[in-house]
Amino acid sequence: MAARYSVVQTDLKTGSVLTELPVTGIGYTDTLNAAGTATVGMPLSAPEADPATLIVGSTGLAVLRNDAPVWGGIVWGAAADLAAGTLTLSASGFHSYYAHRFLDAKKGYTTTSNDQSLILKEWFAYANANGGIGTDTSTVTGTGHNRSRKWSFYEFKNMAEAIEEMADDLNGFNFRYEAHWIAGTGRRVGNRFRIARRGSAVFPQLEHRVNCNTTAVNYDGTQLATQAYAFGADLGTGAKPYASASNPALAGPRCVAVATYADTKTTASLIPKAAAMANVGSQPIAVPTLTLYPNLFTPSQFTPGAVGTVIADSGYVALFEEFVITERSVEVDANGTETVSLALASKDVFNADPG
The missing domain is CATH 3.30.1920 (Phage tail proteins - 2 layer sandwich fold)
Structure with missing residues (x-):
């Protein structure tokens, strides 16, 4: 049975659902350690297309799959096609908000040999207490890896950049923002920041022409480094x-x-x-792109950062190895048909830590 998709407009500060949008098509992408994007089409003349409430830069958006939030973010752009009578909303995940927030406390920011998790919690607490979007860090636990950071007030360190840089360090982490219903508050969509040890999540084995279609494999040697x-x-x-x-x-x-x-x-x-x-830079990177066969899996089984085996044997392509999901894209057409595509990279070289 096909999943039922819907999209709700939310108040960005509180997460309260304002209305359900009459969508004509949905596409959303989750990207490893990045914001991800969503595109939503709707009739230009729909009552919900209200410029007084549907405001780019301050309106939240949540994609629901069988009424469960599967993607959340912020509407940063809208394109109105008067000839076609359509309005297309362009959104980015909650991480995009933190590209507009800075560690600008009066004395700057300094921490010495502190666990990554505590640093992250401190950054989000600062943003939440100063006009933020209420990002929940309750599930973030200790990593056992300490970091030191120091920025003066004048450097105005970008929070999104600071998070990404710490995640990319050796013995760093994978991160994502999880849209969810806030318990006991009616219909309010929250955003929860999660981190995970690299390689801790797995996805089902995928084989070309058995349960997926491997559409392309690119090989990149530009990052090789002696x-x-x-x-x-x-x-x-x-x-x-x-x-x-x-x-x-x-x-x-x-x-x-x-x-x-x-x-x-x-x-x-x-x-x-x-x-x-x-x-x-220890070896060339194989980057396969594939589309899952319909009705065999759910998108939630393929979280960016998860590791699994991909098998494909076709001429130059001879894959039987573990890969990391770097991006998951879901397209839903007007009939509700769901298409899930994955981009991957070799486990041993993409954001991986040695042995």
């Missing part, structure tokens, strides 16, 4: 702190990867970044 260098901020003397890591057994000619983290001031903070760069 040696990786991560440089920090200029300390005012022309010198910069740096860290390096290597792949001495890498076949082929010597390749060097260099990245600069202009707001990082200590070598200790750069060591996990250099190690992560070297890990990604």
Whole structure:
């Protein structure tokens, strides 16, 4: 039986459902350690297309599957086609909000050798207490990996960027925002921030022409690195702190990867970044894209960051290995037909930590 999809408009600050939108098509994408996007079509002349309440930049959107929230975010754009009589809403996930929030406390921000989880909770608490969107961090628990961070007031560190950088460090984490019904409050959609150890979630085995259609496989060798260098901020003397890591057994000619983290001031903070760069550059990256066969799975079985085996054997393509889901896209047409597509990358090199 086909799933029933609907879309509700919400108050961004409280999560209260304002109305259900008369949609003509839905597409939503969840991207690993990023905001993700959604596109919703509706009639231009519908009463719900009210410019007084459907306001880009301050309106929330939630996609419901069988009345359960499966995607949530913020409407950042709207395109009205007067000739066709359609209105298309463009939204990004809740993480996009934090690209507009900064760690701008009067004294800046400093923490030394603190667990990643406690740093994240502190950042979100600051945003929530200063006009934020009420992101829930109650499920975020200790990771056992400490980090140090220091930014002055004048640096105005972007929160989304700070979260992404910490997630990308060696022994970092995968993160996502979960749209959910807030218990005991009627119909209010909340946003919950979740983190997970890399590789802790799994997805069912997928095989080309058995339960999926592998539409393409791209191979990328541009990130190969015999040696990786991560440089920090200029300390005012022309010198910069740096860290390096290597792949001495890498076949082929010597390749060097260099990245600069202009707001990082200590070598200790750069060591996990250099190690992560070297890990990604340890071998070419295979990037398959596939579409699931209908009615065999639900989208929730394929969360970005999850690991599973993909099998495909066709000419140049000979895959039988573990991959990480980097993006999950769901398209729902006017008839309610659901199409789920996945983009993946090799487990051993994409945001993975060594042994």
